[in-house]
Amino acid sequence: MIEFKNLHKRFGKLTVLEGLDLAIKKGGIFAILGPNGSGKTTLIKCLLGMVIPNKGEITYKNESVLRKWSYRNDLNYLPQIANFPPNLTVFELIQMVKNLRQKKSNEQELINLFGLNDSLQKKLGNLSGGTKQKVNIVLTFMFDSELIILDEPTTGLDPIALIHLKELIQKEKTKGKTILITTHIMSVVEELANEIVFLLDGKIYFKGSIDELKKQTDNDNLEHAIANLISKQYA
């Protein structure tokens, strides 16, 4: 469904992606892992058209996405840091995004799920970090799109919200959606991911299932297996 071909991205002198090739099939949860600064967010932002690659091609449903924007109608994105206009209320923000997307949405269900009913009329500037992240999640999941991209979705969430989020992701998966997640929390990966994509030095270092990774690194514990992969960078 998504294909990255020979993707290059430099920020000044810093090379982040160096000839990355990756194909992602339709359906399932893909965890994009890698040490800090390995280019996970850059890769996602290239797909979203927020970062413009120096070289290479990205296709979504067999169509190039570079310099286009309408394809984003069929994709939901949860950004890493949630920061909204401080003077709008939660309700207005949700209305605004709905207004921009013109797509069917089920925000009320999600608002109930995350207990945001009391916060609806509050200004976004007065919300705590965790509550903002919940709003962020509502905005991401309220539309029915084939692709869902989550960049560090668990930041700042309390345990109950985290459980709800995981259930939500599982539910979307059973609907046959494709979900990309970046995270540093291995328990989330172990619980959810069908496939792991490991980024290192701007390339795909490993792609496969959790079991394959464990076998390859000769390690039973996912956290250690990943640490094993990362340590090769420090060596």
Add this chain to the structure above:
Amino acid sequence: MLKILKYSFYDLMRSRWSYVYFFFYLILGFVLLFLNNDVNKAVITLMNIIIVLTPLIGTIFGVMYYYNSKEFTELLLAQPINRSKIFMGQYLGISISLTLSLVLGLGIPFIAYGLFKSAAIFDFGLLLVVGSFLNFIFVALSYNIALSTENRIKGFGYAILMWLFLAVIYDGIFLISLVVFNEYPLDKFSLITTMFNPIDLSRILILLKLDISALLGYTGAVFRKFFGTNTGMLLSMSILVLWVVLPVLRMNFKLRKKDF
């Protein structure tokens, strides 16, 4: 684009600073009118304030809004909207809300004082038009600076420097050059130099409308001959328009390659 504009506008209209700005002009308008007791004099004093203050406020609002709404802009960028529409919407939202503060803040006291019965209505109108232009120009310039500068402290610094340069330093250089080259005919030179600075251009435009250009001597006469005519007025207005259009074009150009 209209949707983004609408929300940026609402967001700004609800911020404390828009009101502070609005009330500042409101109070300024009333105070000036009651101290001067003369619409014409009030317009001159106002000109001196507007010509320095609107660019400063436009610059600061532009830079602040850009950096403060950065994460939100990223959220918008992930939505199915064209990039340049997002930024044009924000740009117009800021410019229009600032212009509204200016026009309402000054308009209310002047209308209350009896502007419609006064002959100064055109001068006052010109003042508001020029003030609005300055808003649009300086928000566009500051947005350009913010788009090109990742670091917000630096961006803020550059923007303030830009304002300082156009509002103060440019005039200084201009005056020094007049003193240094005073043996040469300078009317053309000064005319053209004025065109390159929107603040100077606005000032001259208003001064000449106010019939106090006799104070300006020979150069004043040249200026009057030029700006006083309809062609001059039209030309200077179109240069003000250019001062809006060029930065906006650069903004769109910059956006095509910008990473967020």
